[in-house]
Amino acid sequence: MSTEVRWTSADLEQFPDNGLRYEIIDGELYVAKQPNWYHQYASGRIFRHLDEWSEQSGLGMANQAPGLIFAEDDDVAPDLVWISHERLVTALHADGKLHSAPELVVEILSPGKRNRERDQQAKLDLYSRRGVQEYWIVDYEQRQVEIYRRDEAALKLRVTLFAPDELRSPLLPGFACSVSKLFSPRN
Numbered sequence: 391m392s393t394e395v396r397w398t399s400a401d402l403e404q405f406p407d408n409g410l411r412y413e414i415i416d417g418e419l420y421v422a423k424q425p426n427w428y429h430q431y432a433s434g435r436i437f438r439h440l441d442e443w444s445e446q447s448g449l450g451m452a453n454q455a456p457g458l459i460f461a462e463d464d465d466v467a468p469d470l471v472w473i474s475h476e477r478l479v480t481a482l483h484a485d486g487k488l489h490s491a492p493e494l495v496v497e498i499l500s501p502g503k504r505n506r507e508r509d510q511q512a513k514l515d516l517y518s519r520r521g522v523q524e525y526w527i528v529d530y531e532q533r534q535v536e537i538y539r540r541d542e543a544a545l546k547l548r549v550t551l552f553a554p555d556e557l558r559s560p561l562l563p564g565f566a567c568s569v570s571k572l573f574s575p576r577n
Contacts, residue, residue, distance in 0.1 A: 417463040431574040450474040457487035470496035518545040
């Protein structure tokens with residue numbers, strides 16, 4: 391008889407602070423290496439645009455890699471989130487982590503099949519189940535952004551944007567950013 395290990399948030403507290411990212415999705419442990427230059431460049435650029443728009447609009451806040459604990463067996467650190475001020479009041483707990491869904495989650499793909507599967511399948515399913523309104527999957531290698539939006543009870547792919555396109559969202563009135571500005575220049 392085999393028993394499957396179901397990891398929890400309490401288990402995460404026992405891991406060393408060693409530069410690796412530990413996340414739990416549906417009780418399964420995911421471990422990722424420290425992100426590379428291209429990943430972090432895209433993350434920083436998206437954050438900059440979301441943060442500037444947030445300050446101008448006054449509608450909410452963007453943040454990088456916040457702890458997002460949906461349940462003891464669903465504890466992740468998305469690359470970026472945007473959350474309205476109204477939702478932040480109830481989502482942010484005393485531990486400094488979000489405990490309910492922000493409106494927008496952004497993940498930047500890291501190289502490797504397991505990393506891609508985590509973001510394109512496991513996290514898509516998790517964010518869909520937990521009420522995220524919009525999910526952006528950013529692929530710096532392909533220089534594209536997949537936009538998933540809530541349609542009834544699930545996040546569904548609405549559009550894939552490329553360098554010449556402009557990134558906009560109905561969640562963020564007046565927000566616009568050229569996709570080409572999100573990626574590090576290539577040599």
